[in-house]
Amino acid sequence: MTTVIYQPKYKNSWAIVIGINEYTHVGRLGYACNDAQAIADLLINDFNFPAENVTLLLDADATKANIMRHFLKHANGNTGADDRLVVFYAGHGHTITGNRGEIGFLIPVDGTIDDISTFIRWDELTRNAELFLAKHVLFVMDACYGGLAITRSLQPGSTRFLKDMLRRYTRQVLTAGKANETVADAGGPIPGHSIFTGHFIEALMGKAAQGDGTITANGVMSYVCEKVSKDIYSRQTPHFGYFEGDGDFIFKAPGLESLDSETVDQDKLIVLPLMYNGQNRSDQDQVIDKVKEYLSEDRHFIKLDELINKELRQTMSLLQENFSANETFTPEAFIQRIKDYEKIIENIQVIISSIAHWGNEKQLSSMKKILSRLAEQNEITGGLVVWLQMRWYPVMLLLYFGGISAIASGKYDMLTTLLTLRVQNDRRQKTQELVIATMSEIKDTNDVFKVIPGHERNHVPRSEYLFKTLQPRLDDLLFLGKSYETLFDRFELLLALVYADFNDPSANHIWGPPGRFAWKHTSFDDSPLILLIKEAEIQKAEWPPIKAGLFGGSYERFKLISNKYLELINRLGWH
Known part of the structure; x- marks a missing residue:
């Protein structure tokens, strides 16, 4: 297996956008082409996808052969490891029950209902997506069908670090509905668009953005699923989550450029909205x-x-x-x-x-x-x-x-x-x-x-x-939310001090493994180490770590160790 080292940025952006109104053998749709055109325009104009990298297939161009040809083109080295790819489809979906459960299909413009060989099997797309070098692939399907092999979705309110998500491989999917549900082709929040794509467009235009303007796929999916499932004209429940990996497709991250330091791994915690929760289980x-x-x-x-x-x-x-x-x-x-x-x-x-x-x-x-x-x-x-x-x-x-x-x-x-x-x-x-x-x-x-x-x-x-x-x-x-950093620093501090205590507390110069808290150390009151020392000084024998038996249950022993360790951190001179 080849290890790929991803960077906290995108090098290039790609999209395949498909919309079908005028089916040859299946019932006509009214706004699928409008939906596809609007998404292609948004990707180019709002999210810096190069126009030449956005393939738009409408009606007669959206044959099975043409869709698969453009899709598999990205398996031939046309995408790089640090690229992102969006696949958007607006059209009919179909579900057939097999021996091992439901199997979902997309119907291309030349598809025939009584001939499933003319359909595109959903898991054919997901299996082939592993051939793409691109670290992030997002499927958005304005169609209803079953057989979605989604392993999990994030819980509402989950927190993730922005740069960390960009370094993680992911394959994500958002669909308009499940098998046996009817997708509303109209009646959405934006005239001329379906309910699903209307809310999807509004999410991309800022309604799913963080306070600083960051827009992530998980944030978009939570927003769209909440809005579509509660829309008074909707009879569908979107399905979303991961079918591989655990990164996050990032549409926009205005503050990413400022997160750059040679000695400190700066990052920004993203909090997903407390909205709809997918029920996928791992x-x-x-x-x-x-x-x-x-x-x-x-x-x-x-x-x-x-x-x-x-x-x-x-x-x-x-x-x-x-x-x-x-x-x-x-x-x-x-x-x-x-x-x-x-x-x-x-x-x-x-x-x-x-x-x-x-x-x-x-x-x-x-x-x-x-x-x-x-x-x-x-x-x-x-x-x-x-x-x-x-x-x-x-x-x-x-x-x-x-x-x-x-x-x-x-x-x-x-x-x-x-x-x-x-x-x-x-x-x-x-x-x-x-x-x-x-x-x-x-x-x-x-x-x-x-x-x-x-x-x-x-x-x-x-x-x-x-x-x-x-x-x-x-x-x-x-x-844990935003308390995580404080908890992490506190653990590393206690780990270092306990190590120093066990190692040789009588030595003139002690050592314990310095963590992130060490470069945060200053002479001011907000230094994690100084805050910990002051907390112990106030509570003394009643301080929880002392009461639990650390440092031999002795505040005086803790004071000896922490003062010597403070000298060590001061000598590092990282602040």
């Missing part, structure tokens, strides 16, 4: 539901333990089988490896985060088992140092997921368990605190994360990368 959603159910009552403890054992065995097997320490190091291999690690632990991370956030003392043993088993797996072997160190990356991710989740719910007993748990470190041939074993082994990989585009000059590239990577997953689970 396998991970089902794991989340089971974990929440089992955590809700102590009588489900055995079921929870069985679920954890199943997921843990599968995770450990995948980690053992898929990562050679002798692979040649390249930036592409490194990026692919961290993505693979993140994919493999998805279900385990949900379990760790859920226990840390909603669990009680009874579930502490389950959390300890997960982390202990994964840490014990890192036995002594030969190979490249960087790959041996990166074997601790999954454990570090779980530390972050669990720690931030615990802080978000004020469960400092869970955080203490995470940061003080002792595990076997075979390479050191001794038992160590998990935070020491993990962060010591992975310490030297910080600068390796500079190979990731956008992190080349960051002071703490690993922390910056984790900040972006964890956000969508934690927000989906816990709905």
Whole structure:
């Protein structure tokens, strides 16, 4: 598999826009061509799509052969990795029930109802879209049909970082309605357009925009689905979401150019409107539901333990089988490896985060088992140092997921368990605190994360990368919103201070892994480190981390460590 490194921008924009009124063998539509023409004009005039890159197929031009020819043209190297592509269709849709469920079709101008070979099967388009290099492809279909293989949609009110979405691959779809629904060809909010496309046009013209004018596909889809499903003339319910990837097609982002810094990964949090919620479910959603159910009552403890054992065995097997320490190091291999690690632990991370956030003392043993088993797996072997160190990356991710989740719910007993748990470190041939074993082994990989585009000059590239990577997953689970950055900084601060405490609190110069909080440090009161120190000074023995047992349950010990750590951060001189 070839690893593609995406940039936080678009290099080129493409569109295939189809509208059919005058069908040869199927009933006529009134405004499909108007809809298609309006969308093509908007893309060119409002969203900077080059006119030569927008293919407009109306009526007689929209034959099956012509549509597929123009569609597959983008598989022949005509699109680049950092390109975006819109496919818009206004016309008839059709659904046929097969042995494994509904199958959706689009009807080209020469389609014949009693001959499905003249139709275009929807999943033929989605399968072929994987041949396109373009990182973002958005399908907008003003037609009703079934058989949509949509894996999930974002929850309303979800938050995502703008540049991060531009770096993520995605295939998204928005359709006017499902099978057996009738698409209204007129009666929309704009004269001469269908209900669906009328609301879609209004969304693109600014009604789905953020306060700064940013327009994203997820924002547009939420807006259109809300408006169409509640329109008094509508008898249709739009369908939307992802069928691959988790990025977001960006129509417009006026403030993107200002998010540029050599040492700091600046970004902007996008909040989706609290509107219509698609009901698509993923396998991970089902794991989340089971974990929440089992955590809700102590009588489900055995079921929870069985679920954890199943997921843990599968995770450990995948980690053992898929990562050679002798692979040649390249930036592409490194990026692919961290993505693979993140994919493999998805279900385990949900379990760790859920226990840390909603669990009680009874579930502490389950959390300890997960982390202990994964840490014990890192036995002594030969190979490249960087790959041996990166074997601790999954454990570090779980530390972050669990720690931030615990802080978000004020469960400092869970955080203490995470940061003080002792595990076997075979390479050191001794038992160590998990935070020491993990962060010591992975310490030297910080600068390796500079190979990731956008992190080349960051002071703490690993922390910056984790900040972006964890956000969508934690927000989906816990709905953290704009509190996420504060929670992330607080966890990294406590992680660093606990590390310093365990490492050697009596030394003149201590060390703990600096995170994003370090470059934010100033002599002013809004420095995350100074705010934390002042908070502890006010509450002393009643400060939650102290009460939970961190720093030996002693405020004086915390004060000693934090003052020495403050000297360390001041010496860095990053502010």
